[in-house]
Amino acid sequence: MQLGVIGLGRMGRIVVDRVLDAGHEVVAFDLSEEAVAAAADAGAEPAESVADLADRLGDDKRIWLMVPAGDAVDATLDDLDPHLDADDVVVDGGNSHFEASVRRAEACSAAYLDCGTSGGPAGAELGFSLMIGGPQWAYDEMTPVFDAVATNPDGHDRMGEAGSGHYVKMVHNGVEYALMQAYGEGFELLAEGRYDLNLEAVARTWNNGAVIRSWLLELCEEAFREEGTDLGDVDDHIAGGSTGTWTVQEALEQEVPVPLIYQSLAERFGSRAADRFSRRLANRLRYGFGRHEVARKDD
């Protein structure tokens, strides 16, 4: 099979390498000339633009987008659409909002598959977990590519109609936030608690047979090994948040309680404000109702 890949960053480059390793051909494009050159060094056919990539693909084009979610997906589709027809297939492997994917599937001249991708850059060796929404025929047609990019045939599946792949990935990320928060709270208690513990040793022990073993816990073990049991100079600031916000918004709309996911999202937002207004007000209110001493910034 011949696959066009647009977006050759941390994730797209893995798609390129795994598809080439499986014996397929790849035509590659990115706004970054360096990224295109690096993909060409790895064996891909370089393209100079989206239109050039489309020209280099034969009939029945198969194209994987791995550009940042949002405007970059729409801009790429705008450039691509004049070159597409109903026999072509476009996969969006990024973290797009599921409603944007439904809109794009309706507008796209080709069959459109929304593909939630999990595994991160560490998936280069293992492959990814792929959650795919869209027409069954397009999923079947792309199966050789999904087999190459995923961990194994069980590492990809069609979730359902358009949008369902990115919907499942959105919820996956909400779960990811809550798991990170749970590990974080447990290790914080161990770090602040009664015993002088080596947290790398705790994580390693848990990772070997404990009920709570997981890849995220392996990453905790790696973090303590590389940063130290006190996490050294790692700041208490958590970036990101879009997919967790979408999960909470959807849960509110569906009236499904997700307090753990919400709380972990709120912790992220809280981590970005060094000087929380709500805490300062609570500090002052304790004086108001109880004449408790007000802690001042200069104290």
Ligand SMILES: NC(=O)C1=CN([C@@H]2O[C@H](COP(=O)(O)OP(=O)(O)OC[C@H]3O[C@@H](n4cnc5c(N)ncnc54)[C@H](O)[C@@H]3O)[C@@H](O)[C@H]2O)C=CC1
């Ligand atoms: N990094 C991760 O762990 C994961 C990322 N994702 C999603 O995968 C998508 C890609 O993420 P990364 O590879 O990490 O991002 P990245 O920033 O490493 O790579 C994005 C690439 O797209 C290129 N690009 C941007 N706009 C473009 C355009 N209009 N046309 C062509 N190329 C364009 C950039 O030059 C860059 O090389 C995002 O939607 C992200 O949310 C999904 C799962 C995990």
Ligand SMILES: O=C(CO)[C@H](O)[C@H](O)COP(=O)(O)O
């Ligand atoms: O999808 C992912 C992992 O599954 C990406 O790493 C994503 O960026 C994680 O979300 P956030 O940036 O909000 O932490």
